[in-house]
Amino acid sequence: MDWDWDFVRQILPTLIQGVKITILATLLGSVLAAIVGLGIALARRSPNKAVSRSVGWVAEFIRGTPLLVQLYFIFYVLPDIGILLPPLVAGVIGLGLHYGTYTAEVYRAGIDNVPRGQWEAAKACNLSARQTWSHIIIPQAIPPMIPALANYFIAMFKETPLLSAITVLELMNQAKSVANTYYRYLEPITLVGAFFLAISLISVVLLRWLERRYGKIER
């Protein structure tokens, strides 16, 4: 089967529709993952053993099971108990929860990397816990985390094709439907692959820059 540029031109608008949804899902998922991750990281540092242990186990469970099955769970099981979610919302929640457990580790490492002396100095300056976090710890912990966080957001971007399994009309699903309509798989699937490859090659460059800019920990 030969590559057909006319066919490519014909299907491109449909694929671009899909690209928009893919990017939307990635952005929303990233925001959710950043928030969920922070929540998990803070809960795991909780002095209350019951909270930190149980959150730790739940995070471990989510990290040890496939995203696809979690998406099915959110999309098919939750309606049984009365929570009916549109596909895209279910997808974003799935992505956010799954990658939240990964970003939680990034936050944990970032917070642990703030030297002990900073905590002690904050205490010596008579700062409250809240002031310590917002003025001393977080501003120092965030910059070294940025490359690692970006890494996970890129990974999430590459996982978005899974959303097609719960009927989100993102790029992969559009490509599949186009392929099924015309019974030509070569162009749509190759274009999807090329698109993801292009974005991820660009993001490698971006990541290198982020690492140079923020990756160094100043001591």
Place this chain on the structure above:
Amino acid sequence: MTQWSGYFGLILQGALVTIELTLMGSVLALIMAFLAGMGRLSRFFVLRALATAYIEFFRGTSIFVQLFFAYFVLPLVGFELTPLQAGVLALGLNVGAYAAEVVRGAVQSIGREQHEACIALNLGRWQGMRHVILPQAFLVMLPTFGNNAIELLKATSVVSLISLADLTFQAQVVRAQTGNTMVPFTTILVIYFILALLISWGVRSLERRMARGLDGVRV
């Protein structure tokens, strides 16, 4: 009351397929990881370029797209693959690309003095690698290989979308036949998690075994 025992047998069959895929995929991934990881460290530009292209390509596109490419597009250019072959191929090549970077990093983490000692002992490049560098580097790789194997296990769920009867696929079958979503999906989530725990336990005990007698030798 639904006859759950029959359905549970179905899910167990799926678990066997998942385990089979994970094992075969891991073997392929391990081979690819060493080939590409060593390729990136090669003296020869061609080998380095080939290895880099392989790694960037397979890390740059998602496993889902690669699987669809292997299953739907390769037949068009004359490679007819069964779903199982396509699954093992895509999983092994994808995870192999990630693991290749682990191999490279681990080999590079071995200190200069070890290389110098190899030269002092008049070992050839290959001999030094085989008897001195790799045995030490392998211990560094093991924990990350464990994580990679868990990633591979999680990625196997995607093969259900090319009609391979793995855990996720069987859960969908049970869902379609019984109309119950909670039981099948919860069951397979737990099974995936147990498999992930088994992998991390196996890798940890392997690590302990291989690290025996190395106390004080490694820094």
